[in-house]
Amino acid sequence: MAIRKLTDLKIKAKIREIEDLQFSPQAKNALVGDGEGLYLGISKSGTASWLFRYMDHGKAKSVGLGGYPSTSLQIAREKAQTLRDARTGGIDPVQAKKAVIREQKLQLAKAKTFETCALEFIEFSRPSWKNVKHGQQWTNTLTQYAFPVIGKNGISDIHADDIVRILSPIWQTKKETASRLRGRIESILDWATVNGWRKGDNPARFKGHMEYLLPKVRAGAQTHHPSLPYEKMPAFMKELHSQSGMAQYALEFLILCASRTGEIVGAKWEEFDLAKGVWTIPAARMKADLEHRVPLGARALQILTIIRPFSGKNFVFVTGKKDVGMSTMAMAMLLRRMNVTDITVHGMRSTFRNWAGEKTTYPFQVCEQALAHRLPDAVAAAYLRSDFFVNRVNLMKDWATFALSECKY
Numbered sequence: 001m002a003i004r005k006l007t008d009l010k011i012k013a014k015i016r017e018i019e020d021l022q023f024s025p026q027a028k029n030a031l032v033g034d035g036e037g038l039y040l041g042i043s044k045s046g047t048a049s050w051l052f053r054y055m056d057h058g059k060a061k062s063v064g065l066g067g068y069p070s071t072s073l074q075i076a077r078e079k080a081q082t083l084r085d086a087r088t089g090g091i092d093p094v095q096a097k098k099a100v101i102r103e104q105k106l107q108l109a110k111a112k113t114f115e116t117c118a119l120e121f122i123e124f125s126r127p128s129w130k131n132v133k134h135g136q137q138w139t140n141t142l143t144q145y146a147f148p149v150i151g152k153n154g155i156s157d158i159h160a161d162d163i164v165r166i167l168s169p170i171w172q173t174k175k176e177t178a179s180r181l182r183g184r185i186e187s188i189l190d191w192a193t194v195n196g197w198r199k200g201d202n203p204a205r206f207k208g209h210m211e212y213l214l215p216k217v218r219a220g221a222q223t224h225h226p227s228l229p230y231e232k233m234p235a236f237m238k239e240l241h242s243q244s245g246m247a248q249y250a251l252e253f254l255i256l257c258a259s260r261t262g263e264i265v266g267a268k269w270e271e272f273d274l275a276k277g278v279w280t281i282p283a284a285r286m287k288a289d290l291e292h293r294v295p296l297g298a299r300a301l302q303i304l305t306i307i308r309p310f311s312g313k314n315f316v317f318v319t320g321k322k323d324v325g326m327s328t329m330a331m332a333m334l335l336r337r338m339n340v341t342d343i344t345v346h347g348m349r350s351t352f353r354n355w356a357g358e359k360t361t362y363p364f365q366v367c368e369q370a371l372a373h374r375l376p377d378a379v380a381a382a383y384l385r386s387d388f389f390v391n392r393v394n395l396m397k398d399w400a401t402f403a404l405s406e407c408k409y
Contacts, residue, residue: 006034008073011048019046038080040068050076052083056092063093102196112197114158114188115151118142121188130284133262133328141181145170156198158189163204164213171214182206227347230355234406239338241407246310247334249303250317250326251345256300256400258352258370260287261345265326267316277301281372292372295393297400299409352399360398366391 014032021027022044030042031051042048050065065071065079083093119139126135149166150158163185170178186204193199204210228236233255240252254264263281272279279294286292296304304316312323319326331345349371356367366388 004035004077006032006040006073011040011068011073015042015046015048018042018044022046034073034077034080036080036084038065038076040076050079052080052093054083054087054093056094061092061094063097102199112155112192113151114153114155115142115147117155117192117197118146118151118188121191124191130289131262131266133266136328138184141177142184145177145181146185155189155192158198158203160203160209160213163210167210167214182210226343227350227354228343230351230359230402233351233355233403236340237403238406241409243334243338245334246307246317246319246326247330249307251331251334251348253300253303253317254331254345255348255352255403256297256303256396257294258349258396258399259294260349260372261328261331265317265328265330267325268314269311269316270314272296272304272316274301274304286372288372288374290372293387293389295389295396297397299400299404302409355399355402356395359402360395362391362395363388366395370395 011032014030018027018030027044029044031039032042033039037052037054039051039053040048041051048068050068050071051062052065053060053062055061063083065076068076071079086093086096122135122138129135146166150162153162163182166185167178167182170181182204186202186206189198189202189204193202201209237252237255240248250264253259254261257264257279263285266285267279267281271281274296277296279296281292281294283289283291307316310318312318314323315325317326318324319330335341335343335345353367353371356362356370360367369388370392
């Protein structure tokens with residue numbers, strides 16, 4: 001086969017020929033050969049790049065050698081000869097190039113720490129999270145538990161014993177936190193593997209791996225959010241009224257509406273119809289991904305009226321002068337200032353549910369809808385078309401009457 005067919009003059013003439021035709025119907029890409037597998041591909045716009053083409057077990061393959069003229073004809077010939085020599089030695093140039101790229105990524109990974117990758121993954125995932133607080137939750141748990149152990153380790157140097165060291169101290173005592181943390185570490189490592197920064201099995205995977213490296217959780221070890229006995233709610237609300245600040249109103253509003261913390265701190269004025277006394281939380285902000293209507297009683301509406309002058313243009317419950325939703329920890333910190341350390345903010349929902357179940361005759365479905373819970377029976381839930389709003393108006397009115405029975409407002 002003839003070799004060294006091309007010269008710089010021939011190449012430039014061919015490029016000019018193609019550029020002259022780029023806006024005509026005859027315009028097309030061109031491939032000109034120098035011989036023995038070396039080709040110059042020229043696009044319709046006139047850009048050109050070198051290719052080494054060959055057959056491997058009946059399959060056509062090609063390796064890019066760089067653009068022209070930055071890669072000169074002479075350099076392209078030298079690169080092509082190197083690949084021919086490799087072929088003679090039984091090396092597939094395409095696979096060899098892929099191996100070089102993988103090795104380069106692994107070398108780069110040594111400079112990328114777990115902490116760096118974790119923060120990059122959080123930013124990568126942030127647009128897909130429906131709740132803006134998720135990013136902060138990821139950062140908080142990783143900063144508290146994972147970064148002190150493996151934060152400075154190279155992402156390619158994370159092993160099963162590292163994961164065990166992170167999870168063991170909280171595996172039995174903080175099951176939900178530990179489970180979420182393991183899943184987050186697993187996701188970060190999967191992402192790093194896909195990007196070529198590590199290889200092999202994921203050391204944080206649970207099935208067939210961590211389930212045999214971490215102890216079985218004791219029966220009854222999983223704990224629920226500590227809640228206030230409903231008999232103590234009137235006295236608690238009286239004490240709450242002696243407090244001050246936006247967190248006090250937020251916590252009272254949360255109790256009266258039996259809402260989740262995220263629903264309260266993310267509440268916006270556009271969600272409220274004060275004339276009708278209805279708060280409509282969009283599906284994107286709900287745990288069950290379903291729109292939820294909350295009936296607002298007299299005290300709940302009064303709270304909104306009181307805080308309106310001190311609130312934001314968008315967010316209802318704010319901290320300071322900025323129009324930003326209140327921190328998820330604000331109400332928890334209020335409980336600490338009240339020296340109430342044996343219950344949680346989320347536990348207030350359990351207090352409501354226990355009261356509704358033991359002190360009222362409202363149907364199960366009505367009480368569950370008040371908490372925006374999915375029904376445990378999937379078949380029954382599929383046929384359920386009502387949100388029992390009218391019934392819930394009365395339920396929440398009765399709840400407010402009981403909870404506020406020792407208060408003056």
